[in-house]
Each structure stands twice: as structure tokens, then as C-alpha cells.
Amino acid sequence: MPGLGTTYGRGGATTAQQDLANADAILVMGSSMAENHPVGFQWVMEARERGAQVIHVDPRFTRTSAMADLWVPLRAGTDVAFLGGLVHHALEHDHVFRDYVVHYTNAATLLRDDLEDTEDLGGLFSGWDEERQAYDPETWLYRGAGIKRRPPEEGEEAEGQEPEAGGEAKDQGGEAQVLGDTERDPTLEHPRCVFQVLRRHFSRYTPEMVERTCGVPRDAFLRIAETFCSASGRERTGAICYAVGWTQHSTGVQIIRTAAILQLLLGNTGRPGGGVLALRGHASIQGSTDIPTLYDILPGYLPMPFLQADSHSLEHYVHHHRSESGWWTNFEKYAVSLLKAYYGEAATADNEFGFQWLPRVDGDHSHFGYWLEMADGKLEGLFVIGQNPAVGAANSGLQRSALAQLDWLVVRDLVETETASFWRDSPEVERGELVPEEIGTEVFLLPAAGHAEKEGSFTNTQRLLQWHEKAVEPPGDCRSEPWFVYHLGRLLQQKAADGRRRRDEPLRALTWDYPLEGEQQEPEVEAVLREINGWTVADGRLVSGFTELQADGSTACGCWIYSGVFPAEGENRAHSREPKGPYGHGWGFAWPADRRILYNRASADPEGRPWSERKRLVWWDEAARRWTGDDVPDFTTDKPPGYRPGDGTEGDDALGGDRPFIMQGDGLGWIWVATGLKDGPLPTHYEPLESVVDNPLYPIQVNPAADRMERPDNPYAAHRDPRYPYVLTTYRLTEHHTAGGMSRPLAHLAELQPELFCEISPQLARAIGAVHGGWATVTTPRGVLEARVQVTARMPPITVEGRTVHQVGLPYHWGSKGLVRGDIVNDLLALSEEPNVRIMETKGLVCDVRPGRRPRGRHAVPGDRPGRREVQR
Amino acid sequence: MSPPRTAGFLTDSTLCIGCKACEVACKEWNEVPEDGLLWSGLSYDNTCSLGASTWRHVKFVEQEPAVGHGGNDPDRLSWQFSSDVCKHCEVAGCLEACPTGAIVRTEMGGVFVQSDVCNGCGYCVVGCPFGVVAKREGDGRAFKCTFCYDRQKAGLEPACAKVCPTESILFGELDELRQRADERVAALHRAGMDDATLWDPRHTSVEGTHAIFVVRGDPRAYNLPPDPEVPTVHQRDGWRAAAVAAAGMAALAALAFLAGGGESGGATSS
Amino acid sequence: MSRWRSLDERERRLQALREEASPGADPAGPRGRTVDGEGVRPEGAPFPRASAATGYYGLPLLKEPQWTWEVPLYFFVGGAAGAAAVIGAASRLAGGGRSSAAGGGFGGELARDARWIATGGGALSGALLVADLGRPERFLHMLRVFKPQSPMSVGAWTLTAFSSAAAAATFADLVRHRYGSRLPVRVLGNAGDALAAATGLGMASYTGVLIGATVVPVWNRSVRVLPIHFAASGLASAVALLELAGHRHRALNRLGLAAAAVEVGTGAWHELQDVRALRPLKAGGSGAVVRSGGVLSGPVTLALRLLGARRAAAVAALAGSLLTRYGWMAAGRASARDPELPLQPGSGPLTNPS
Numbered sequence A: 001m002p003g004l005g006t007t008y009g010r011g012g013a014t015t016a017q018q019d020l021a022n023a024d025a026i027l028v029m030g031s032s033m034a035e036n037h038p039v040g041f042q043w044v045m046e047a048r049e050r051g052a053q054v055i056h057v058d059p060r061f062t063r064t065s066a067m068a069d070l071w072v073p074l075r076a077g078t079d080v081a082f083l084g085g086l087v088h089h090a091l092e093h094d095h096v097f098r099d100y101v102v103h104y105t106n107a108a109t110l111l112r113d114d115l116e117d118t119e120d121l122g123g124l125f126s127g128w129d130e131e132r133q134a135y136d137p138e139t140w141l142y143r144g145a146g147i148k149r150r151p152p153e154e155g156e157e158a159e160g161q162e163p164e165a166g167g168e169a170k171d172q173g174g175e176a177q178v179l180g181d182t183e184r185d186p187t188l189e190h191p192r193c194v195f196q197v198l199r200r201h202f203s204r205y206t207p208e209m210v211e212r213t214c215g216v217p218r219d220a221f222l223r224i225a226e227t228f229c230s231a232s233g234r235e236r237t238g239a240i241c242y243a244v245g246w247t248q249h250s251t252g253v254q255i256i257r258t259a260a261i262l263q264l265l266l267g268n269t270g271r272p273g274g275g276v277l278a279l280r281g282h283a284s285i286q287g288s289t290d291i292p293t294l295y296d297i298l299p300g301y302l303p304m305p306f307l308q309a310d311s312h313s314l315e316h317y318v319h320h321h322r323s324e325s326g327w328w329t330n331f332e333k334y335a336v337s338l339l340k341a342y343y344g345e346a347a348t349a350d351n352e353f354g355f356q357w358l359p360r361v362d363g364d365h366s367h368f369g370y371w372l373e374m375a376d377g378k379l380e381g382l383f384v385i386g387q388n389p390a391v392g393a394a395n396s397g398l399q400r401s402a403l404a405q406l407d408w409l410v411v412r413d414l415v416e417t418e419t420a421s422f423w424r425d426s427p428e429v430e431r432g433e434l435v436p437e438e439i440g441t442e443v444f445l446l447p448a449a450g451h452a453e454k455e456g457s458f459t460n461t462q463r464l465l466q467w468h469e470k471a472v473e474p475p476g477d478c479r480s481e482p483w484f485v486y487h488l489g490r491l492l493q494q495k496a497a498d499g500r501r502r503r504d505e506p507l508r509a510l511t512w513d514y515p516l517e518g519e520q521q522e523p524e525v526e527a528v529l530r531e532i533n534g535w536t537v538a539d540g541r542l543v544s545g546f547t548e549l550q551a552d553g554s555t556a557c558g559c560w561i562y563s564g565v566f567p568a569e570g571e572n573r574a575h576s577r578e579p580k581g582p583y584g585h586g587w588g589f590a591w592p593a594d595r596r597i598l599y600n601r602a603s604a605d606p607e608g609r610p611w612s613e614r615k616r617l618v619w620w621d622e623a624a625r626r627w628t629g630d631d632v633p634d635f636t637t638d639k640p641p642g643y644r645p646g647d648g649t650e651g652d653d654a655l656g657g658d659r660p661f662i663m664q665g666d667g668l669g670w671i672w673v674a675t676g677l678k679d680g681p682l683p684t685h686y687e688p689l690e691s692v693v694d695n696p697l698y699p700i701q702v703n704p705a706a707d708r709m710e711r712p713d714n715p716y717a718a719h720r721d722p723r724y725p726y727v728l729t730t731y732r733l734t735e736h737h738t739a740g741g742m743s744r745p746l747a748h749l750a751e752l753q754p755e756l757f758c759e760i761s762p763q764l765a766r767a768i769g770a771v772h773g774g775w776a777t778v779t780t781p782r783g784v785l786e787a788r789v790q791v792t793a794r795m796p797p798i799t800v801e802g803r804t805v806h807q808v809g810l811p812y813h814w815g816s817k818g819l820v821r822g823d824i825v826n827d828l829l830a831l832s833e834e835p836n837v838r839i840m841e842t843k844g845l846v847c848d849v850r851p852g853r854r855p856r857g858r859h860a861v862p863g864d865r866p867g868r869r870e871v872q873r
Numbered sequence B: 001m002s003p004p005r006t007a008g009f010l011t012d013s014t015l016c017i018g019c020k021a022c023e024v025a026c027k028e029w030n031e032v033p034e035d036g037l038l039w040s041g042l043s044y045d046n047t048c049s050l051g052a053s054t055w056r057h058v059k060f061v062e063q064e065p066a067v068g069h070g071g072n073d074p075d076r077l078s079w080q081f082s083s084d085v086c087k088h089c090e091v092a093g094c095l096e097a098c099p100t101g102a103i104v105r106t107e108m109g110g111v112f113v114q115s116d117v118c119n120g121c122g123y124c125v126v127g128c129p130f131g132v133v134a135k136r137e138g139d140g141r142a143f144k145c146t147f148c149y150d151r152q153k154a155g156l157e158p159a160c161a162k163v164c165p166t167e168s169i170l171f172g173e174l175d176e177l178r179q180r181a182d183e184r185v186a187a188l189h190r191a192g193m194d195d196a197t198l199w200d201p202r203h204t205s206v207e208g209t210h211a212i213f214v215v216r217g218d219p220r221a222y223n224l225p226p227d228p229e230v231p232t233v234h235q236r237d238g239w240r241a242a243a244v245a246a247a248g249m250a251a252l253a254a255l256a257f258l259a260g261g262g263e264s265g266g267a268t269s270s
Numbered sequence C: 001m002s003r004w005r006s007l008d009e010r011e012r013r014l015q016a017l018r019e020e021a022s023p024g025a026d027p028a029g030p031r032g033r034t035v036d037g038e039g040v041r042p043e044g045a046p047f048p049r050a051s052a053a054t055g056y057y058g059l060p061l062l063k064e065p066q067w068t069w070e071v072p073l074y075f076f077v078g079g080a081a082g083a084a085a086v087i088g089a090a091s092r093l094a095g096g097g098r099s100s101a102a103g104g105g106f107g108g109e110l111a112r113d114a115r116w117i118a119t120g121g122g123a124l125s126g127a128l129l130v131a132d133l134g135r136p137e138r139f140l141h142m143l144r145v146f147k148p149q150s151p152m153s154v155g156a157w158t159l160t161a162f163s164s165a166a167a168a169a170t171f172a173d174l175v176r177h178r179y180g181s182r183l184p185v186r187v188l189g190n191a192g193d194a195l196a197a198a199t200g201l202g203m204a205s206y207t208g209v210l211i212g213a214t215v216v217p218v219w220n221r222s223v224r225v226l227p228i229h230f231a232a233s234g235l236a237s238a239v240a241l242l243e244l245a246g247h248r249h250r251a252l253n254r255l256g257l258a259a260a261a262v263e264v265g266t267g268a269w270h271e272l273q274d275v276r277a278l279r280p281l282k283a284g285g286s287g288a289v290v291r292s293g294g295v296l297s298g299p300v301t302l303a304l305r306l307l308g309a310r311r312a313a314a315v316a317a318l319a320g321s322l323l324t325r326y327g328w329m330a331a332g333r334a335s336a337r338d339p340e341l342p343l344q345p346g347s348g349p350l351t352n353p354s
């Protein structure tokens, strides 16, 4: 989550759900929390009962809106404009918590004179490279800071042009920059200080502009702005909850950035009842970024080495990702300990601890990246484990057709998903576009053990590791993921045993020796957790936390941020179940170091005293000369508030006692993100890739850095395409789960929402002659589907620049299998990539709606395929 | 926890987020079968009513705007969620009606159908003023909420109340719940939700229920009847009329024959 | 009890929604009004709304009676059987009827045929109830307890007593035929006849209480009339059966006339009531059946009897009675479907809101 990572230093929710109860105002936006996080929502309800104002901003009136004190609909995909409006409001109506902002954020930091803002360049920042279609972030740097450039490759005399890791280490603040001793202006008056640049950047995000852009009436906006911004200062705090209503946009990361900036300005970070709560999705989806299933980061948010940029040697790699000051100075300790965990004995100082064995990123290997290669027949085989892209992934028609290009496909799931059965019952087969006899793909469907049939840990939305035991033995041939992955690895190692190819080396070197138990030969999962926690190589003693890790190869650790979860033999803290204190310490383990609220040093003033009694969390105990309080201090416990770094100090010592954001090179919350993001140091409103209006703020229509991946099988509507006059957004229903593999086969869930429906306003229904309970056909350039018509005032049309904009809503849970079936909503979506996290845009596109059912049978055209079109922005 | 002496439910729709966890938990715990896979077109409610195979039912009440804050939008519409259940009536029509004694009052005051005794006569179905109990197709016997008698015996609260994330379903001692309900309504009024009311029909022949509800707006919009009547109140009139009928028939018959006359020659047109 | 049981049923429901929704639908209807303007909350938006008036989306609060076709048929058979026993007993009291060939039995042939009807009817009634319950042993559950406050329980016991008494009497009569009339046989016969007559009175009338004392509005609003109505109906059919069996006793015609007269009365009473709850008796399919039943067993039978067309009257009375029972069952279902009635304030029996 780079939005949070670059601003605060860690890519995780800054707070815990329980802490929402302490808020004075809660803004839920880009999430229907009551519907998708019902259990966590109890603390929002608690806050409401305690008198907090609950605000929901969402195109639809949802179950969450029904619980809120204030709800306002906005046009899908205009969140940066809305939040920018809030930032503008906070700045102009001095809601800014000045003491906090001056001391704890980089608002006072001075920027370079050659920096140009979107105000100057009509929607672009300086550094845009038209030919590379990417930014060079040099001009974004702090004044006096330098950028690291990679040394020349062979045959290159000048040093490489592009900066290293142009955002690759996205979940750690500002890699690849040399801060130097930055100049600051505590008065915040200097025209080049971040505060003034910010003010100018958002100067046009006025209530009027918000109304023009989002369709939110001026007074409704001001009511919300006043309500939320007044939850600020010493006595009051406000929290923000978001989920994929924000992330799944071509500007997703910048939306979150705007919220993070707002929370810094209001002094709502690191304090009780404050923070930005990223509501994560699948159980342990947070875990799957901490110990990533992503292609471009390694466990603990260490960047994956890139072929071009930074991978010549371990020294080189470390040099470029280690920062001189702040916590990331320890980068080498974590990187080497990880390599030791991977390669054990084989990892020695002489062979750079096996660094050369790590794969290199040589292109876009995100889901969509390799899926397109698959579509073009460049992929041989695929493992799909616990995913159902034939339904869940954007442009699922393309997704399914691509599967037919594979030689083999392994699907491990609880049920036969549409992904496993694409070759016989997909819409493509129905339409005759795929003919089972002609599909060469060999499909292996392997039964998986469900979470109750295996033990392990979940890392939940608030970074909390919770252990779950095996309740029952998996039936029949069902096996756990650890079993599958372990034995697959074991067999590969056997094959590699006497292999001559280079790629056999890492396999041979890999430590793959987990104890096996039971007649299923199930690997012991706690052994994996022990490895994640880390130990000293010499005697295998478990380390008590990441502070013990060393760069000399004397320690091994599978994921440094989790270190401390297993501090001693038999002490699995993820398994602990004795909650104590207001934040439930003793129940599970929150990374890092069981800190429940991150950056909580900021809950005390620069002198270390709580900002107020009401909002106390951690503070400096002068008598004991240490930080103490209700939470584990997210700070060096014996570093006094008055500490000031001397010259030549490094790392954490280089940060003063009043610098709460310890991951950042300057210990400050980054209103301004100099490096780490590919689409700008400050958020800027761009229209969704498909939109029914011109960008009211800039001549540039869409996020320049976003990748449309446009091709004949992934076409887009032309800008303001008259054939697609309505805004389309998609979402979830409480009654189902995502692509439906876990809900459609279950009677007790399926019966609660048995059919796909589209939600449209009475006005739109009237305009197109669709009637409640009837059928409607929805089309985009990618696909067509039919759905029941749910006419409802919960999906109101909105007025943008005097024009009525109708929005159409579709829940996306249906497919061709299970007790209840329906058309696949993702057939409508385009495959696109937000620049930083490469996520698709599911929440704001255009469509057409007509009454009646869709065409059927062979060669029923899926939407229209206008082929390649000029990319307009 | 030891089972309450007089168990009750207080369902507070101002706290209900419509997650339907109660509905699902009930079915899971009691192994209630699926109840049809048909889309209703009525807001997000595809369950529509309580019945033999639905013992908890979350209503999605979309109506003209409700006043007050704390949820819902005065200018647009109001969307209330309310989880319905067997009322476990003080004077229970179903129990009164049951000819086999299959329906009994439990020691915690719940109304319980012993399915091994039920013979499917269906009389309870027309005895319930709330349309709760019904005969299950195929099986033929009547089913309804058991008040989780088995769980209560084991000192557990009912499954539906257990899973409710927002404590919209409160389970406990009925009198205490009634007290809490009054406090709650007062609090809601203070919070500006002056349309909040408590549904607790103690004034009728049902003499109160063990499931009471806090709702916003008119309870009738939630299909909560203002004056439910237990049908036994009709019996006095009924038996009186039956007596008249019997007496009349007996008298007529006697007279008809005593009046004598034997065979009539009357032409039998046929 | 799920919403609509079958796909087409659901489609019908949705069709109803659609018709209400589609532009140009009844402008008065709550959702019928067409939507203009861009207001966020359009007046009379074309989608279902819950309200105090229509209740929860107009979904019925009450459950329909789940009784199958056997039950109204049982009402008919049971009623006729009960009344027959009464007639038989009365004829014996009056000593009327041609004395049978064998001479001096329990009453004459009229009494014997009445006894046969009672016995057969009793047996058939049991069979019909078992059929409705599904399994024979389930009927025995009825006899676990006697619950005076449950008309169903009272009825079950009445039926049991009645059919055993009638059977005993018939048995006695057969025995008497073969082996002559000995004391125990006479005691059994007389006791049987007496008990059958007594419980027969119950058989003919209790079904009125059975459905009258329910939550079904059209039934409980008629609870004061139903027992009389059903008793008369039963009497008329018993008379009719005996007449069709060839009996010409004047008493039968008198009883037929009396029953028909009562039917005219009850029919009139219902027609004159203007209560929403009674609408199913006059409107829709149920109304048609109830009315034709009423006309046949009331005015038509009366007229035919006055004209002396006894066979025709008998047929009319039987048809009328049968229709009446099915009609009331249908009316009950329709009534339970009415979403608004149970939501009316004071919807109890004692007040009659219209």
C-alpha cells in the first residue's frame, strides 16, 4: 500500500479497528464497511453511539450509508477531487493542527527551485519523459538532496538515465534519495516549502470545483468538510476507513495519499481515534503483501532486484535501498538475514549470501502483465491457487480466452471454479468462440484444504497475526497449501540435484527442511513461523525481534517485520489469547513489535507530553527515562524527546526525539513524497480511464502514468463515447464472497442473493424504459451481460456541470457455477494498471444499459470491438 | 452463563446493519434447510418471511424518509434493517391450538415445537397471529424458532444473538430487556430519532411477547401488527354458536318427526 | 415458507411488480406514478416501498391455511354423517319409519340407513384426516392429550367417539339381524345410537368453531355464524342423502326446508355485512364458489322443496354444501393473503373495522 507506505513509512493500516471507537468523527469512503467488514464495523457503531459523527461518501446509498449520520453520493472516480477539497478546506479555514504539522511532517521542508507543479504544466509535474511515458523524479527532491543514479552498464559511458528503483520499493518511504541536511522553514511561509507548494497545488480544489467534478452539492460538501475537519487538534481526532472503492482506480494510490495528507494536516495520525484504516480484503491479504505474493517485492517490503536498475551485486543492491538516516539504514541486516533464511549454509559472504540466485524483475510480471503474455501464447503453464480470475479478474473474457493458450493449468481450490472449467462452460464456449475439442490446455484440478482443515496464521486488516488451529482433517485428497508447496519444492530440488543449468543452483541451495508430521507428511507450519521470526545461525536460538538481526550472516530471518512473533521456543505470540489493556495486547501479535497504533510517538507533543488527557496514548516518562503508555511505543524507548542527532550519526540515531515517523529518512510524515511514486509527489485529480466528462481541473484527462494496456481484445470507449453514456461501478454484497467460489455453492448464502441485478435510479429506468424486476442488458466495449433490474433511489443520478450523470451499479459475484448462476460482471471491465500497484480500475468506467435480455447463442457479439484507438489524455 | 428465568429477545433495528449473520447462524446451528433460491425484487430481502425453513428473517425496510439523524438520509430515503423472529408469545396461538401437545412452553418461557410429537395437522399455522410457524413441504410437520432451547440448556445464548456483530439482537432476562428498551428509546429520542418506538404488544390478548423490537417509524411498515389477537379469544363466541346450532338441530329433528305424517305422497320429480 | 414456491410463481410476482412499476400504470397506485424531474427522491418512484398502509412491501403477515383438499371434503362428509346420526335417532324417538321386514329393529329402515351413513361417513372422515396428515400413526398423536382449548383436539375426540359409537350401533344392528335381539345387543345398539346422535351434533357444528377460532380474518369475523351455517349445511346434506336413498318421510322434507331456510339466513347475513374482512366471501374465485354454494343450498333448495321437487332439491343441497366447504377454505386462503387487514388497529374480533 504505497499510498500509506510513502507517506508514513509502512504499507499498512496505521491503526486498529477497535480504536475507531475513540474517534470523534469517522469518514468511511471507498468502502461499504458495514457490508464488507461487518464485524469491524461494530466499533464504528460504538463510536456513533458515543456521539461520533459517521460520514459515508459513496455513489450508492449502502447499508453503511444507512448507519451514517451524513451520506453524500459522488461521481465514481472523483475521490481525489473530493479529498483535495477537504485538504483545501483544512488549509483555508485553518483546521490545520499547526504544532503537529510543523514538528511531525515535512510541511516545513524546502523544495528545489526547478520543481514545476501541475498548476504550471497543466496537470503534469516536472520530469515527465514523453518517450518513456514515465517521470524522472529528480526535480521532486528536497532542496539539497541528491538522487542515486545507477552506474554505467557495460558499453555505456555515461551513467544510466533513469533513477534507480523509480518507485519499486513502494512500501518503504522514499528509497533512492540522499536527503542531505535538508533546509526547513518552521514558519511555513517560504514559497518553496512543502506547505506552500501544497496550498498552491490544491488552491483550485474549492467547494465549487468539488461540485463541478464530483457532483456533490456545495453545502453538502461543506457540511461534511466542517464535520470532519473539526475532529482535529489536541482534544479531538478523526479516522478514515477505506478499501477497494479507493484502490481500484487508475489513481488509487493517489486517492489514499490525499487521505493520508489530510490526516497529517489534521494531526490525526499516531493518535487514538485517528489514522487511516486500510480495510483489507481476503483473510490475510495483508499477510500476502507483508510476505508477498507480488512479483516486485520480497518479504518485509524489501524491493525485488530489478534487472536494469540495481542488481549487479548485493553491495550495489544494498547501497541503493539503504537510507543514511531512519530505520531503513538497517536494510542490509534484513536483506542478508532473508538470504540466510533462503539459502542457509550455502549463503556465505563470499557468494554475496546467494544474492545472485535471486530472480530479477525484467518487466511487468503483475497478474495482468503475464496474463497478456499468456493471451499471446508466451506462457506454457500456470498455477492458480486460491483464485478465480475467470470471474474475479478484469476483462474476464480475455482472462478465460488466455487460459486456452496454455499447455497446462493447475487449479487448486475448494470447488471447481469457472477458472478450472473455462474449457467447457465459459461464455466463450456458449458463443462458440472457444471449442472444447480445439483447446490444448491440460487442466489439473487439485482439491484444497479449507482454513478449518489446516493450521496457520492470518494477518488481518490491522497487521494482527492470529493463529488458527486445524479443526478437522481435510477430507479425501484435499491437502493444505504448505503441503502442496513443500512437496512440489522437494520434487523440484530432487530434479535439480544433479542439474547443470544455472537455475538449478538456487534450488539446490534452498533450505527446504521443514519437519513433516502425520501420515499426510504435512510440513509443520510453526517451523515456518519460527523461520519467519528468525534465529541466530550459530545456535539456532530464536531472536526476540528484528533489532537482533545482523548483516554479517550470523542471523537468518524470513520476514523482518514479523520478527518477534516467535521470540522463544514454544512462545507463538500469534497464538496468544489473553487480551490486556485498551488495545488488547496479549491477543495475537501485531507487526511491528506488537505495536497496535503506528507512529504513536505522535500522540505526544514534541516535549513528550500527551497532546491532551482525553487523547493520551504513549508519552515520555521523565522519571523512568523511557517512553510508556497504553501501546508499545513505535519509537526507540529510551530516546528522550529532547534528543538531537550529532554530526555523522546514522540510522535511527540520526533522527531527533521529536521525529515520530521512524521509517522515513527524516523521521517525518511525508505530505510531499519526493520519490517512491510513479505518478507524482502530490495527488492530482485525473478522470477515470473511461469517463463521461472532461477533466474539469486540467487539460490532461487521465493519469499519464497509468497503463491502459489497450489492444484489440482490451478496447476502450472513446472519450465521451456517445454509445456509453452512463457511469458504471461494481461492488460486493455482504451475502456473497468475491468471485463466488465460496458463496454460490452454499445454500445458506446463495439463497440470500440468488440473482445478479443492476441498481439504477428511477430516472434512468424511466429514461430507458426499464422496469423494476425486469431484465436489462449492460454493455461496455469489452462485453455484454444481462441482469435483473433493481430500480432504487439508493442509486441517485448526480448533476455535474449542470448535466445529469446516471450511475449504474453491479455486484460482481456471479458466474456459471454453483447453486445460483449469473453473467460475469468482469466481462465488462477493462484490464488496466494503476502505475504504482498495477491494479485495475473496477470502480469507474462507462457503459450502456438497455431493457431486455442479452443476445444468446453462437457468435452473440460481446459488446463491440472497435480495435485500437488513439490513447487520449 | 446460566439460562435466564424468563428469556427474551430485544431486537434493536437502529443498530442492525443488515448483514444477515443471524439468519445464517440460525440455519447453520439448527440445520435448517435452504428455503428457495428466488430473487424477490424487494430491496435486499430475498427471504421475505419467516416460515418452516426460515426462523430468523432480516427485513430491509425502504420507505419514505425518516426524520432524525444517526443513520439514514432525511432528504432522500430511509433504509432500516430489522431482524424478525418468532415472538414466543405469552399467550401463544400456536400452543393453544396444538391438539397433540407438540407445542410446549419451556422453562425459560420459550414456545417450543417437539417435532417428534407434531403430527402435521397444521392448526398452529392458522393459530399464529404473526405468520411464523408453518408446515415444511415434503416433511409435513410444523417448524419454527426453537429459541435455541438446546443452547440455552447448555448455558449458551442463541446462535443468532451470539453472532450479531452490533448487538442489535440482545438476549437475556425479559424484564431487564424491557427496561433497556425503554431507556434505549428515550436515548434515541434525545439523539434526534424521535420516530423510534418500542413494539411490545402487552395490551392485547397475546399479553406480551418474549421478542420485542425497537424500530424507527411505524411498526406496521415492518409487518409488526399494532393489535395482534390470539385466536382463542374467538372460541367463546364459536362454542356458543355451536351450542345454539346443536340445540337447534336436535329440536328441529325431534319436532320434524313428532309432527308425524310418515310417507309423503309428494310427487318426486326426478 | 419461502416466498413464492416455483419459478413461474416468482415470475408472476415480479410481473406484478413490473406492472405496478411500468409507466402509465394506475396513477393512484403507490408506485404507479411516473417519474419526472431529477429530484434525488422521486415522488412515487417505481419500486416497492414499505409503508404503514401496505405493510412490509405488501407481503402478507399471516400464513395461509396449509390444509389440502381432504379437509373441506372431511367437513362435508363429517357434517353429513353427524346430522344423519341425529336424524336416525330422532326417527327412532318418534318410532317413525316403516318397520323393517324382520320387524321391530332399532328403528325402521330410515334409522338403519341413517346409521349406515353415519358409520360410513365416520370411517371416511378418519380416512380423509389421515390422508391430510400423511401417515396413519400421526392421527394417534391427536389422542395423546385432550385439550379443551383446542377445537382441533375437541374435534378429533368427537370424531373418534362418533365413529366408534356409530360403528358399534351398526354392529349391534347386524348382530341382531343374525342372532336375534338379546339384551346386551340392544344395550349396545341403543347406547351406540344415542352417543352417535349426541356426538353427531358436535360433528355437524364444531368445524365452524375450528376455523372460526383462527387468525384468518374472514373466518374469525364469521365465528358467530359459522357453526350454525355448517350445521345447517350438514343437516341439509344428510337429509338429501336419505332422500336420494329413496326415503319419502315428510320429516325429511321439513328438515330440508328448515336447513335451507337457515342457509338463506346465514347467506343473507354475510351479504349484508360490509366488512373488508368478509370480501373473500363475495369477491374473486372464493367469492364465486361461496356464493354459488350459498345460492344452491339456500334459495334454490328452498324453492325446489316448496315446489315439491325433492330429488332435485336433494341434489342442489348436496352440491351446495360441498361447494360451501371448499368455498370457505378458499376464502380463508384469500383472506390470509390480505396484507393490510392484520395491520389494522384493533384488528381483533370484537371490533369490525371496514
Ligand SMILES: Nc1nc2c(c(=O)[nH]1)N[C@H]1C(S)=C(S)[C@@H](COP(=O)(O)OP(=O)(O)OC[C@H]3O[C@@H](n4cnc5c(=O)[nH]c(N)nc54)[C@H](O)[C@@H]3O)O[C@H]1N2
Pocket: A029, A030, A031, A032, A033, A035, A036, A037, A057, A058, A059, A060, A062, A075, A076, A077, A078, A079, A242, A243, A244, A245, A246, A279, A280, A281, A282, A729, A730, A731, A732, A733, A734, A735, A736, A737, A738, A843, A844
Ligand atoms: N461480505 C463480503 N465481505 C468482503 C468481501 C466479499 O466479497 N463479501 N470481499 C473482501 C475483499 S477481497 C475486499 S477487497 C473488501 C472490499 O471491501 P469494499 O471496498 O468495501 O468493497 P466494495 O463493495 O467492492 O466497494 C466498496 C464501495 O465502494 C463504492 N464505490 C464504487 N466506486 C466508488 C468510487 O469511485 N468512489 C468511492 N468513494 N466509492 C466507490 C461502492 O459503491 C461500494 O459501496 O471486502 C472484503 N470483505
Ligand SMILES: Nc1nc2c(c(=O)[nH]1)N[C@H]1C(S)=C(S)[C@@H](COP(=O)(O)OP(=O)(O)OC[C@H]3O[C@@H](n4cnc5c(=O)[nH]c(N)nc54)[C@H](O)[C@@H]3O)O[C@H]1N2
Pocket: A244, A248, A281, A282, A385, A386, A387, A388, A389, A391, A392, A393, A394, A412, A413, A414, A415, A417, A448, A449, A450, A451, A481, A730, A731, A732, A737, A738, A739, A740, A741, A742, A812, A825, A826, A829, A842
Ligand atoms: N468488478 C470487480 N472485480 C473485482 C473486484 C471488484 O471490486 N469489482 N474486487 C477485486 C478484489 S479486491 C479481489 S480480492 C478479487 C477476488 O477475486 P478472486 O480472489 O479471484 O476470487 P475469490 O472467489 O476470492 O477466489 C478465492 C478462491 O479461493 C478458494 N479458496 C478458499 N480458501 C482456500 C484455501 O484455503 N486454499 C485454496 N487453494 N483455495 C481456497 C475459494 O474457493 C475461491 O474460489 O476480485 C477482484 N475483482
Ligand code: SF4
Pocket: A036, A037, A038, A039, A040, A283
Ligand atoms: S467473514 Fe470473517 S473476516 Fe469477514 S467480517 Fe466476518 S468475521 Fe470478519
Ligand code: SF4
Pocket: B086, B087, B088, B089, B092, B093, B094, B095, B111, B127, B128, B129, B130, B131, B132, B133, B144
Ligand atoms: S409468534 Fe406465532 S409461532 Fe411464535 S409463539 Fe407466537 S404464536 Fe407461536
Ligand code: SF4
Pocket: B097, B098, B099, B100, B101, B102, B103, B113, B117, B118, B119, B120, B121, B122, B123, B124, B125, B141, B142
Ligand atoms: S402441526 Fe404439529 S405443532 Fe402444529 S398444531 Fe398440529 S401438531 Fe401441533
Ligand code: SF4
Pocket: B025, B026, B027, B029, B030, B055, B056, B085, B144, B145, B146, B147, B148, B149, B158, B159, B160, B161
Ligand atoms: S433463537 Fe435459535 S432458533 Fe431462534 S432464531 Fe435465533 S438461532 Fe434461530
Ligand code: SF4
Pocket: B015, B016, B017, B018, B019, B020, B021, B022, B023, B058, B081, B083, B163, B164, B165, B166, B167, B168, B169
Ligand atoms: S446479525 Fe445483527 S446486525 Fe446482522 S442482520 Fe442480524 S441483527 Fe442485523
Ligand SMILES: [Mo]
Pocket: A244, A280, A281, A282, A285
Ligand atoms: Mo480484495
